[in-house]
Amino acid sequence: MPLLALTGFMGSGKSAAGRELATRLRLRFIDLDDEIEAIADTTIQNLFATRGEDEFRRLELAALRSVAEWAQEAGRRSGKRLEAIVALGGGTVTIPEARALLRECGHTIWLQVEVAEAWRRVAGSGRPLAGDVAAFERLFMERRAAYLAAADWSLDTSGLDVEQLVSRLELLVNSTLGVDAEGNAWEDERPAKWSMDVAGTQRESRIWGGCGSRYRLSTWLRDHVQAGRQVVIVTDEGVAEAWRRDLSYLARLVGDNRDPLVVLPAGETTKSADNLFFLWERLAAQGLHRDDVLVVVGGGVMGDLGGFAAATYLRGIQLWQIPTSVIAQVDSSVGGKVAVNMPQGKNLVGTFYQPDRVLVDPCLLTTLPQVQLQNGLGEVVKYALLLGGNAFTDLQRKAAALLVPDPVTWSLVAKRCIEYKNAVVVRDELDRGERAVLNLGHTTAHALERTAGYGRLGHGTAVALGLLVALRVSEDLLGCSTLVREKTVELLSGLGLPTQMVLPETEVLMAAMNFDKKADAGGVNFVGLRSLGSPVVRLQVPEEILQTALKVIKA
Numbered sequence: 001m002p003l004l005a006l007t008g009f010m011g012s013g014k015s016a017a018g019r020e021l022a023t024r025l026r027l028r029f030i031d032l033d034d035e036i037e038a039i040a041d042t043t044i045q046n047l048f049a050t051r052g053e054d055e056f057r058r059l060e061l062a063a064l065r066s067v068a069e070w071a072q073e074a075g076r077r078s079g080k081r082l083e084a085i086v087a088l089g090g091g092t093v094t095i096p097e098a099r100a101l102l103r104e105c106g107h108t109i110w111l112q113v114e115v116a117e118a119w120r121r122v123a124g125s126g127r128p129l130a131g132d133v134a135a136f137e138r139l140f141m142e143r144r145a146a147y148l149a150a151a152d153w154s155l156d157t158s159g160l161d162v163e164q165l166v167s168r169l170e171l172l173v174n175s176t177l178g179v180d181a182e183g184n185a186w187e188d189e190r191p192a193k194w195s196m197d198v199a200g201t202q203r204e205s206r207i208w209g210g211c212g213s214r215y216r217l218s219t220w221l222r223d224h225v226q227a228g229r230q231v232v233i234v235t236d237e238g239v240a241e242a243w244r245r246d247l248s249y250l251a252r253l254v255g256d257n258r259d260p261l262v263v264l265p266a267g268e269t270t271k272s273a274d275n276l277f278f279l280w281e282r283l284a285a286q287g288l289h290r291d292d293v294l295v296v297v298g299g300g301v302m303g304d305l306g307g308f309a310a311a312t313y314l315r316g317i318q319l320w321q322i323p324t325s326v327i328a329q330v331d332s333s334v335g336g337k338v339a340v341n342m343p344q345g346k347n348l349v350g351t352f353y354q355p356d357r358v359l360v361d362p363c364l365l366t367t368l369p370q371v372q373l374q375n376g377l378g379e380v381v382k383y384a385l386l387l388g389g390n391a392f393t394d395l396q397r398k399a400a401a402l403l404v405p406d407p408v409t410w411s412l413v414a415k416r417c418i419e420y421k422n423a424v425v426v427r428d429e430l431d432r433g434e435r436a437v438l439n440l441g442h443t444t445a446h447a448l449e450r451t452a453g454y455g456r457l458g459h460g461t462a463v464a465l466g467l468l469v470a471l472r473v474s475e476d477l478l479g480c481s482t483l484v485r486e487k488t489v490e491l492l493s494g495l496g497l498p499t500q501m502v503l504p505e506t507e508v509l510m511a512a513m514n515f516d517k518k519a520d521a522g523g524v525n526f527v528g529l530r531s532l533g534s535p536v537v538r539l540q541v542p543e544e545i546l547q548t549a550l551k552v553i554k555a
Contacts, residue, residue, distance in 0.1 A: 002075030002083035003068060003106030004173065007150055009140055010090045010130055011121035012111040013157055013165055018087040020166045025173065028084040032092060035063040048128035057095055064088075064098055068105040081177060090129070093150035094143060102150060107177065107245070109169065110151035114158055115140045152245035159370035167404055168366045175211055175363040175407075176246075194415050198422050200336060200429050203354040207334060209415055211407040214322055214361040217295070218253060225254050230292040232283055234306045236266040239298050239324050242367035247297065258286065264302070268455040271301045271341050273349070279309040283317075293318035293356075299325030300332040300459065304347070307338030311353030319355040324364045326376020327460055329410075330383065330417040331438075333358050335425045341454060345515055346446045352430055360418070362410035371458075373405060374496040378460035381491060382440050382467060383417040385484075388533015391416065392487070399494045436537040440527040441466030444550075447512035451504045464497040465553045472549035473541055474528035484532060485552070500555040506547055513546070 006014040015031050022029035033044055036059050040047050047056050067086055074083045092098050093108070102108050115137055122130045130136055147154075153172060157165055193210030208216060221231055231254040233247070240247055240263045251261040262282050264270050283294065294317055296306035303321055310319035323333040339350025365373060380402070384392045401409040421438060428435040444466035449457050471488060474480035489499050503509060526539040526546075541549075 002080065003071040003086060003102075004082055004084070004177070005086050005088050005102050005106055005108045006111055007088045007093050007108055007147055008090070008111035008157075009113060009115075009118050009143060009147075010127060010136075011118035012090075012113040013162060014087040014111055016162050017111065017165045017169060018085045020162060021169050021173070022085040024166065024170055025082070025085070027082060030067055030084055030086040032060065032063055032067070032086055032088050035067060036060055036089075039063055045126060045128055053128075057091070060089060060092055061095055061098055061101075064092065064101060068101050072105050082173075091143065094146045099146070099150045107152045108150050109172065110147045110154040110241075111165075112147075112154055112156045112158075117158065148241060148244075151241070153243060153367065154241045155367050156242075156369040164370075164404070171363060171407060172366045175366070193411070196415075196419065196422060198334060198336075198354060199426055200352075200354040203336070203356070205334065205336075205354045205356065205358055207358040207360060207418060209360040209362075209418075210411050211361060211363045213359045214364060216359060217320070217322060218250065220320070220357070221250060221253050221295075224293060230254075230260075230286060230288050231295060232260050232262060232286050232288060232293075233295045233297060234262040234264065234279060234302060234309075235297040236264050236270065236299075236302055238266040239302075243297075243324075243364075250295075260286065264305075266301075268301055268341070268449070268459070271305050271339075271454075273340055273342075275305060276309060276340050279305065280313055283309065283313045288313070288317060290314045290317055293320055295320045295322065296355075297322045297324060299323065299328045303328050303333050304338050304350070305340060307336075307353055307355065308340055308350060311338055311351050316353065319353065320357045320359075321355040322359045322361070322364075325368065326365065326373060327379050329360045329362065329365070330376070330414045331379045331421065333360070334418050335421055335438075336429065337431075345450060345512075346454065360411075360414050362405065362407040362414065365405050365407075365410060370403075370496075373403065375458035375460040377402065377495045378441075378445075378458075378462070378464035378467070378492075378497060380413060380417060381488065381495070381497075382463060383420055384491075385467065385471075385488065385529060385532060386437060386440060386535055387416070387420055388531070392491075392532055396487075396491055396494070399491070403496065434537065436527055437535040440529070440535060441470050443513055443526055444469040444553075447509055448501075448503075450512045450515075451508055457501075461497060464492050465499070465501060468492075468499060468553050469546075469549045470526060470528055472552045473526055473539070473545060474530070474536075476545050476549070477539060477541065478528050478530045478536055480529050480531060484529065500553050503550065503554050506550070509550065510543060510547070 006018045008014055019029045037043060039059050071083050119133055119136055195208045198205035224231060233250060254260050264275055294306055294310040296302050307319055310317050321333040323329045336352045336354040338353050339347035342348045384395045398409050424435050441463045445462035448462045471485040475482055492499050526541045528536045528539045530536060
């Protein structure tokens with residue numbers, strides 16, 4: 001399929017990104033609007049004004065058909081996997097024939113953009129359909145279904161400049177279509193692939209990491225189905241949009257005339273008892289047995305919910321985790337903690353259940369919105385503080401690469417975080433003592449999330465703020481140097497994470513902290529640091545010291 005199409009609403013960056021992507025991959029770039037103007041021998045604006053939208057759409061389809069025919073013929077002659085990048089018009093994929101044509105001759109990436117950002121970019125540009133903001137917003141909503149129907153993958157462009165967007169597109173193309181700068185097969189031979197075992201007391205995990213590691217899943221599923229076993233795949237709406245082609249392929253691989261794919265709403269509020277019961281019902285409806293498997297594709301919310309369902313359905317079925325968020329890749333998919341939330345607090349009902357297999361593929365981070373990528377870095381900073389040594393300074397040096405995101409850097413960072421967690425889990429799987437070090441920053445974080453309302457404050461962002469509170473407490477109770485907190489503030493700021501926020505009333509926040517599962521009868525149970533790499537668990541913190549510490553994050 002020699003054609004790669006970029007679709008999306010006006011102002012999503014299709015033309016600018018497509019032109020630069022084609023340059024990097026040494027491919028031909030085609031702007032469909034230019035092709036239409038050549039056929040009509042007039043400008044797009046004049047075409048709309050004099051002949052109307054219906055005639056424009058007819059010419060648009062004719063132009064796309066001509067481009068597709070050229071690309072297919074060029075591909076046959078050259079043998080290359082990819083010949084050209086085409087930037088579609090904002091409404092091209094609303095034409096059913098255009099969507100069918102794109103499926104026949106290529107792949108499509110949907111560049112998502114917030115409507116307010118799209119309007120900011122195109123207002124006053126003279127585009128025929130960008131004259132009135134209310135009509136613009138209605139059109140934005142009307143076209144969403146067409147973009148989703150056409151897209152093989154989607155990528156959120158919010159917060160990205162053209163260079164950042166193109167870097168993500170290049171990685172997405174390389175890792176999914178396997179195309180290098182010559183349009184030929186691409187292989188990631190960089191030294192960033194790894195594996196390790198987590199030896200639990202009752203169950204063991206095997207973890208594979210590195211760009212492309214997710215492709216092991218199709219082989220596993222094929223073998224599983226051939227052995228007569230069943231599979232259910234659970235994910236959320238965001239992942240289902242971003243990786244539609246891949247999930248559709250996996251569903252077809254294991255479907256057997258049934259629908260094995262369960263798609264739930266995205267966000268922290270999904271991690272509820274109601275959705276747990278819904279997932280149990282789906283597993284029962286599919287007739288899963290204890291040797292069948294639940295595959296979880298998603299972030300920490302899906303991992304917790306799906307993991308708890310796997311742990312409890314038939315007292316335990318196989319669980320495979322494919323984490324797609326930063327927090328899930330560096331932390332929550334490993335170690336066996338699974339849970340759901342209650343109105344009174346986060347993760348109050350749960351258990352320990354090690355996943356059988358985990359695939360940590362940093363290329364899955366390419367479709368994350370930038371704000372979600374940055375949000376997850378709070379957990380990465382936590383591990384740098386726990387590791388000490390050169391881990392903290394190394395993270396400072398790699399900050400720019402993490403924000404790209406560079407897959408080699410991410411793979412090695414994830415490996416370092418998981419190695420630390422693995423060592424702790426092996427010694428204290430059931431969280432009776434040492435494992436509490438992994439909760440550094442989390443008592444404050446969970447209280448902030450609860451008082452803000454679950455889903456309104458990102459978990460990684462809350463952890464980042466919680467780390468600063470923990471370090472301030474550590475200064476008073478453990479003699480930790482103030483330089484550690486100062487350097488952490490600098491690192492968090494460099495990673496785009498907030499270091500202050502508007503806090504709720506002190507009494508409300510303190511009540512939430514006292515209710516957190518990390519509190520006991522003696523007061524709030526904190527994790528602190530004597531110094532970088534030297535954590536202290538079960539630290540009893542007087543309320544007056546905690547209230548003073550909270551001031552460091554108060555805006």
